[in-house]
Amino acid sequence: MQDRDTIDRRTFTRRTAAVTGAIALAGCVGGEEPGDGDETGDGDGNGDDDVAAVPELPEIEDPPDAVYVPTHREAMRMLEPIDAGEFRLAPMLSYPHPFWVIAGGGSAEEEVERIDPDDGRGVHMMFTLWDAETGIVLPVDEGTQITIYRDDEQVGSPRSPWAMISQEMGFHFGDNVSLPEDGTYTVEVTITPVSTTKTGDLEGRLEERQTATFEFVYDDEFRHEVVGGVEYLDEDDWGRRGALGPMDHGHGEGGHAHGEEHGDGHHDDGHQHGDGDGHHDDGHQHGDEHRDDGGHDDHDHHHVPYSELPDVDEYPGTVLVDPDADERPAETMDLPRSGDGAFLATLTEPGFRLADGDERYLLVSPRTPYNRVPLADMSLSVTVERDGETVAEPSLEQTLDSELDLHYGTSVADVQPGDSVTITVESPPQVARHRGYETAFLEMPPVELTIPEES
Amino acid sequence: MVPDRSSLSRREYVRALVATGGAGALSACLDAVDDGEATAAPSGTDDPDSLPDRQHAWNDTLSSDDDGNVLLPEHHALVALSLRAEPNEEDRDTVEAAFRTIERAYEWSNEGLVFTVGYTPAYFARYDGSLPDSVDLPEPVALTDREDPAFDEYDALLHLASDRPEVVLEAEEALFGDRETVNGVDLEADLSGVFDRREDHRRTGFVGDGLPARHTDLPDVPESIHEEAPFFMGFRSGFRESQATEDRVTISEGPFSGGTTQQLSSMDLQLEVWFEQDNHYQRVSKLFSPEHAEEELVGAFGERLETASGLTDDRIEATAADARERGVVGHAQKAARARENGDPLLLRRDFNTVDGDRPGLHFLSLQRGIDEFVRVREAMTGADLDVPSANNGLLHYIFVNRRGNYLLPPREHRALPPADPGSGA
Ligand code: HEM
Numbered sequence: 062m063q064d065r066d067t068i069d070r071r072t073f074t075r076r077t078a079a080v081t082g083a084i085a086l087a088g089c090v091g092g093e094e095p096g097d098g099d100e101t102g103d104g105d106g107n108g109d110d111d112v113a114a115v116p117e118l119p120e121i122e123d124p125p126d127a128v129y130v131p132t133h134r135e136a137m138r139m140l141e142p143i144d145a146g147e148f149r150l151a152p153m154l155s156y157p158h159p160f161w162v163i164a165g166g167g168s169a170e171e172e173v174e175r176i177d178p179d180d181g182r183g184v185h186m187m188f189t190l191w192d193a194e195t196g197i198v199l200p201v202d203e204g205t206q207i208t209i210y211r212d213d214e215q216v217g218s219p220r221s222p223w224a225m226i227s228q229e230m231g232f233h234f235g236d237n238v239s240l241p242e243d244g245t246y247t248v249e250v251t252i253t254p255v256s257t258t259k260t261g262d263l264e265g266r267l268e269e270r271q272t273a274t275f276e277f278v279y280d281d282e283f284r285h286e287v288v289g290g291v292e293y294l295d296e297d298d299w300g301r302r303g304a305l306g307p308m309d310h311g312h313g314e315g316g317h318a319h320g321e322e323h324g325d326g327h328h329d330d331g332h333q334h335g336d337g338d339g340h341h342d343d344g345h346q347h348g349d350e351h352r353d354d355g356g357h358d359d360h361d362h363h364h365v366p367y368s369e370l371p372d373v374d375e376y377p378g379t380v381l382v383d384p385d386a387d388e389r390p391a392e393t394m395d396l397p398r399s400g401d402g403a404f405l406a407t408l409t410e411p412g413f414r415l416a417d418g419d420e421r422y423l424l425v426s427p428r429t430p431y432n433r434v435p436l437a438d439m440s441l442s443v444t445v446e447r448d449g450e451t452v453a454e455p456s457l458e459q460t461l462d463s464e465l466d467l468h469y470g471t472s473v474a475d476v477q478p479g480d481s482v483t484i485t486v487e488s489p490p491q492v493a494r495h496r497g498y499e500t501a502f503l504e505m506p507p508v509e510l511t512i513p514e515e516s
Numbered sequence: 517m518v519p520d521r522s523s524l525s526r527r528e529y530v531r532a533l534v535a536t537g538g539a540g541a542l543s544a545c546l547d548a549v550d551d552g553e554a555t556a557a558p559s560g561t562d563d564p565d566s567l568p569d570r571q572h573a574w575n576d577t578l579s580s581d582d583d584g585n586v587l588l589p590e591h592h593a594l595v596a597l598s599l600r601a602e603p604n605e606e607d608r609d610t611v612e613a614a615f616r617t618i619e620r621a622y623e624w625s626n627e628g629l630v631f632t633v634g635y636t637p638a639y640f641a642r643y644d645g646s647l648p649d650s651v652d653l654p655e656p657v658a659l660t661d662r663e664d665p666a667f668d669e670y671d672a673l674l675h676l677a678s679d680r681p682e683v684v685l686e687a688e689e690a691l692f693g694d695r696e697t698v699n700g701v702d703l704e705a706d707l708s709g710v711f712d713r714r715e716d717h718r719r720t721g722f723v724g725d726g727l728p729a730r731h732t733d734l735p736d737v738p739e740s741i742h743e744e745a746p747f748f749m750g751f752r753s754g755f756r757e758s759q760a761t762e763d764r765v766t767i768s769e770g771p772f773s774g775g776t777t778q779q780l781s782s783m784d785l786q787l788e789v790w791f792e793q794d795n796h797y798q799r800v801s802k803l804f805s806p807e808h809a810e811e812e813l814v815g816a817f818g819e820r821l822e823t824a825s826g827l828t829d830d831r832i833e834a835t836a837a838d839a840r841e842r843g844v845v846g847h848a849q850k851a852a853r854a855r856e857n858g859d860p861l862l863l864r865r866d867f868n869t870v871d872g873d874r875p876g877l878h879f880l881s882l883q884r885g886i887d888e889f890v891r892v893r894e895a896m897t898g899a900d901l902d903v904p905s906a907n908n909g910l911l912h913y914i915f916v917n918r919r920g921n922y923l924l925p926p927r928e929h930r931a932l933p934p935a936d937p938g939s940g941a
């Protein structure tokens with residue numbers, strides 16, 4: 062039933078070598094606690110002591126307050142996607158690892174907390190959840206729940222996994238879950254209705270609570286696979302501004318790092334760490350095409366959509382621009398940023414389907430700058446000014462649309478070319494973050510834009 | 517099955533005995549308690565009229581903490597009951613006599629025993645007439661999208677509470693005829709001919725300073741819980757100004773006036789995430805309000821709060837704004853939005869549990885009608901708030917798995933009341 066994606070012996074040897082190399086490196090980099098994640102196992106007499114439960118995870122000192130390249134590409138076991146009513150979900154399992162949870166504006170230090178797995182035994186349990194019909198990844202925290210069983214006995218209390226973003230997995234739900242012993246586990250997932258405003262083909266759908274179950278085996282083989290599968294990046298790239306590309310879900314790994322240090326047109330600057338199948342950019346097509354794939358390709362059970370928003374040119378209306386910029390943004394990388402989040406804002410024609418009557422619709426779609434992952438669960442408001450006078454000050458509503466995906470929007474009556482629009486981030490995305498995203502999207506100053514004259 | 521004493525502290529052992537129940541547990545419990553100063557529980561009264569008309573009149577007799585907040589008894593048992601046959605007058609007399617025996621045996625207090633008996637909608641369904649309009653007692657239902665609870669569909673529930681664990685056990689055994697005397701009083705009648713105990717639905721619990729931290733031996737109770745916290749979530753609760761008064765929850769008209777309704781939700785708690793992932797600041801934000809966290813109003817476990825939970829009108833009104841501007845709202849500020857004219861609607865008598873060897877809460881509340889509970893629960897769910905589920909108070913940490921609604925009739929009708937005692941049905 063499950064897709065173990067086991068690796069062959071040769072790959073394994075090669076990866077083990079990579080791990081060892083990196084451990085040697087970690088000493089120079091510092092920040093590693095002695096004994097943490099060493100190769101001796103944790104000695105609870107469970108399984109093969111030669112297999113570490115977690116890989117060596119070196120720290121990056123002083124990462125930028127922006128999206129940055131982590132030290133390694135995470136390895137995981139992909140399980141076969143499962144159906145749950147109108148929903149579909151793909152479970153993924155990795156070793157327990159640090160992540161950050163946020164409750165608040167991110168300005169007080171205490172509002173962000175780093176979670177460190179206490180002992181390595183267990184998994185980082187994740188799943189991507191999407192609408193089976195449109196293929197849209199559902200990127201909002203509605204309170205899904207999981208309960209874990211082993212031999213029909215419940216293991217631990219139920220939990221609600223965190224809504225999280227990661228460079229490789231995009232938006233997903235996940236948590237570190239400790240597992241008492243090796244064995245076969247059954248996970249019951251409860252998916253709650255999507256209460257966020259839904260529009261287009263999503264309207265009136267995804268309103269039934271559903272449950273689904275999946276199974277997995279936690280054992281030496283699993284640990285070999287996920288610990289051995291970790292790929293360390295070139296140390297020069299650690300902490301550099303940029304991001305790992307989306308993982309190739311069909312094969313459980315691959316991808317490349319994007320960077321921006323070398324100027325535009327150079328996003329793919331040769332940091333390929335895959336098994337030779339890292340060129341999967343084409344696997345992530347944009348817009349409708351991408352969604353149709355996700356929805357109708359019933360044969361491909363392994364296809365797991367990545368929560369990638371459409372690019373700039375696929376949105377209707379006039380793109381709002383930075384008054385000081387010379388050129389209109391052509392793609393996400395060119396968009397104005399706040400807290401390193403890229404802000405796409407457009408003003409539609411009057412009478413657009415999401416506007417009231419013949420009003421226009423003001424749409425703001427904040428996203429991660431490289432992978433276009435939606436920044437969900439934010440609160441945004443805008444101030445529209447004309448000749449120094451405020452003409453409107455609406456709050457934007459988080460909305461999930463079958464074509465425009467996750468965005469924040471409002472219908473506006475009296476907004477016209479030449480007006481200036483300031484987007485205020487009332488609260489930054491309240492989603493947990495994997496490494497490389499934890500220092501970004503926290504302090505997010507207002508974004509000042511103008512509505513260009515129609516050309 | 518009596519728990520193994522050797523591995524447990526005395527208090528822990530005694531708590532485990534209450535959870536186990538039965539005659540074996542009782543005798544073990546008496547032995548254990550005997551190790552200490554063996555004083556008899558204070559005895560009750562021969563004059564039933566000296567007791568309050570309301571079964572739920574506990575507050576005047578219960579002890580208070582240094583700040584004047586009511587302290588619930590430490591040990592609780594919820595005994596589920598199913599009728600053996602359709603009730604008749606003789607059964608009513610038996611039930612009343614059994615309760616009076618208990619009242620003669622134990623003082624109505626923390627040191628003695630306080631108890632109530634409540635009846636479900638399923639119980640009243642057997643009568644031709646329906647409950648009077650003055651009683652709002654619908655069948656229990658799921659109240660949020662997150663829950664899919666089982667329902668209490670048996671007939672009645674006995675709630676026994678005392679600071680003395682052996683009293684809780686002994687009273688239960690006495691009510692089911694497993695003893696000849698109870699606290700020195702001869703047993704005149706018991707319930708066993710009228711009710712079967714539903715062992716599968718028996719629930720137990722405890723509440724009080726330091727009790728939760730005694731359960732860190734269980735895998736799902738983290739070591740990091742504060743030593744003095746009275747509740748599993750690590751903070752004091754039940755401050756006087758956040759509780760409805762007994763008058764507020766009392767039915768004021770009709771044949772059941774002097775009664776109240778009881779709502780019972782049993783839930784699992786996810787303490788590992790709460791204590792080991794969230795930090796103190798986040799816990800205070802999510803439990804009280806983000807301003808409580810920022811201004812450090814709470815202290816380590818609520819010791820800075822005295823008789824009020826610091827919920828000013830401003831902080832309650834700020835809930836929607838906190839959701840948007842701070843990305844997080846507190847459980848208490850959010851629930852307090854349901855106050856009417858400034859008065860809370862619920863009298864919460866909830867307590868911790870480790871039934872099933874996992875941490876949980878039996879959330880027991882009294883309110884005039886179940887509709888009031890539903891309103892408060894809606895305020896707590898906060899579907900109107902612009903905030904993700906994980907930062908919406910406690911929602912991320914609680915998992916409701918059972919719910920029951922009950923009528924607690926006034927004492928005069930507590931023994932197998934018909935649906936409308938006034939109508940002579
Ligand atoms: C683990 C579960 C729960 C915990 C730890 C908890 C804790 C608290 C705390 C600390 C307070 C503020 C302090 C005080 O009580 O004076 C409070 C208030 C309150 N809680 Fe809970 N609670 C829980 C579940 C519930 C549930 C299920 C309800 C049902 C609706 C509820 C309703 C209320 C109400 C109505 C208030 C008072 C609001 C006011 O002041 O008007 N609580 N709770």
Ligand SMILES: [Cu+2]
Nearest residue numbers: 187225235236
């Ligand atoms: Cu994750």
